[in-house]
Amino acid sequence: MERPNDKWLQRIIIPVLLLVANAAYWEEYDSLWRYLGWSLVGILYVQLVWERLVEWMLKIRERYPDIKQTRIRIALTFLGYIGIAGLAQALFVAVASQTAWAAAPLTTREFIVHLLVGQLAVVVTGAVYETLYFLNKYRDAVQEAEIVQKVTLQNQYDCLKNQINPHFLFNSLSALSALISEDKQRATEFLDEMASVYRYLLQAGQRPLVSIQTETAFIRSFLHLLEARYGTALRWQVAISNDLTESMLPPLTFQTLVENALRHNVLLPDQPLVITIQSTDDGHVEVVNNIQRKSVQVQTRPTGLTDLIARYKALEFPRLVISDDNGYFTVRLPVLSKKQADALVNAA
Numbered sequence: 001m002e003r004p005n006d007k008w009l010q011r012i013i014i015p016v017l018l019l020v021a022n023a024a025y026w027e028e029y030d031s032l033w034r035y036l037g038w039s040l041v042g043i044l045y046v047q048l049v050w051e052r053l054v055e056w057m058l059k060i061r062e063r064y065p066d067i068k069q070t071r072i073r074i075a076l077t078f079l080g081y082i083g084i085a086g087l088a089q090a091l092f093v094a095v096a097s098q099t100a101w102a103a104a105p106l107t108t109r110e111f112i113v114h115l116l117v118g119q120l121a122v123v124v125t126g127a128v129y130e131t132l133y134f135l136n137k138y139r140d141a142v143q144e145a146e147i148v149q150k151v152t153l154q155n156q157y158d159c160l161k162n163q164i165n166p167h168f169l170f171n172s173l174s175a176l177s178a179l180i181s182e183d184k185q186r187a188t189e190f191l192d193e194m195a196s197v198y199r200y201l202l203q204a205g206q207r208p209l210v211s212i213q214t215e216t217a218f219i220r221s222f223l224h225l226l227e228a229r230y231g232t233a234l235r236w237q238v239a240i241s242n243d244l245t246e247s248m249l250p251p252l253t254f255q256t257l258v259e260n261a262l263r264h265n266v267l268l269p270d271q272p273l274v275i276t277i278q279s280t281d282d283g284h285v286e287v288v289n290n291i292q293r294k295s296v297q298v299q300t301r302p303t304g305l306t307d308l309i310a311r312y313k314a315l316e317f318p319r320l321v322i323s324d325d326n327g328y329f330t331v332r333l334p335v336l337s338k339k340q341a342d343a344l345v346n347a348a
Contacts (some may be wrong), residue, residue: 051086053122056080057129069135074130081122089118107226163284177230190228196221204251208315209341213245217244219254226262233267234275241279248341249333250311254287257331260304261289285333291324305331 057077064073093115174193179187195197204210216238223236247329258275267273276288318334 010085026061042219045088045092049085052084053126056084057126065137067134067141070134070137077130078123078126081126082119084117085118085122089115108223166285171229172225175225179228190225193221193224200251208250209336210251210337211245211249211338212240212247212249215249215251215254216240216245218275222255223258223275226258230267232269233272236275237277239276239278241284244279244285244335246284246338247283247335248338249285249335250315250317253308253333256304256308257287261287261329262323263304264293265289266292266294280332283335285335286330287333288328288330290327291327305342 033162057080060073060080062076064076093169174188176190176194181189197218200221220238223238224233225235227236254277261273261275265273271292273292278288279285279286304321312318312320312334317336320334321332323330323332
């Protein structure tokens with residue numbers, strides 16, 4: 001957690017306040033040197049106590065940083081302020097009253113007054129710090145909400161674009177036309193898969209999360225269509241554990257990663273692109289493809305993986321884990337149980 005910029009407080013405000021406060025007791029000092037000496041001691045004491053208070057503040061902010069945790073953060077922060085400042089003030093006043101430097105022993109009333117003044121100063125200063133922190137967090141939340149709104153609108157557009165993608169439709173119809181003249185049985189199967197794909201695309205924008213079983217059924221149909229187009233240049237495998245079929249993830253996740261692999265890699269019959277969608281032992285899903293990058297990349301608007309990461313963030317999902325090594329590109333997808341997914345959607 002980054003420390004607030006409080007050099008102005010330490011170097012200017014605290015020394016000036018201590019000099020003014022000690023000037024109020026000028027009559028109790030028998031010399032200018034005693035006044036300056038006690039002022040210097042006071043400045044050093046306040047600096048030391050303030051460092052402890054800032055450490056406590058940062059510790060609580062690190063544990064409860066979110067704007068939704070403001071109440072508990074404020075409560076714990078100020079309880080710490082009161083405890084630290086109260087103990088420090090009590091020790092300082094007690095020691096000061098027993099030293100030869102003190103102008104006169106402090107009475108109980110004066111002790112309480114010093115204690116309350118210290119507490120008031122800490123509470124007021126702490127309130128200013130917390131207000132600034134809250135305003136910064138609120139500003140960040142507003143900016144993030146605007147980003148999420150833009151991403152949501154872009155996702156809606158992308159979903160609509162996917163539903164009527166003319167290139168995909170043209171390629172699918174071309175493959176279907178070829179199959180009709182070659183193998184009517186395969187053409188019928190292809191048409192069924194095509195209908196399944198477009199049915200899913202039409203429904204994808206209507207729900208934030210779908211089951212892995214539903215997403216898997218869709219991606220199998222989608223890969224069958226791609227297989228008819230690319231032939232032996234594309235190989236694929238889907239192996240999802242039965243334990244994860246009811247788990248949830250954003251719709252079109254698998255399609256996005258498959259298209260990302262197609263966009264960036266070469267597909268040739270003697271150099272096939274191999275895509276594997278599989279579950280892991282620790283309850284995640286991985287989408288893996290071998291890396292055989294195109295020598296020339298087409299420059300387009302950032303899509304695919306970038307948008308998918310933004311979608312996961314907008315839904316407050318755990319982060320994707322992406323690795324690019326040993327000749328394989330792997331995206332590790334977090335999934336939610338049905339209960340977790342329901343809670344997430346209801347909270348949104």
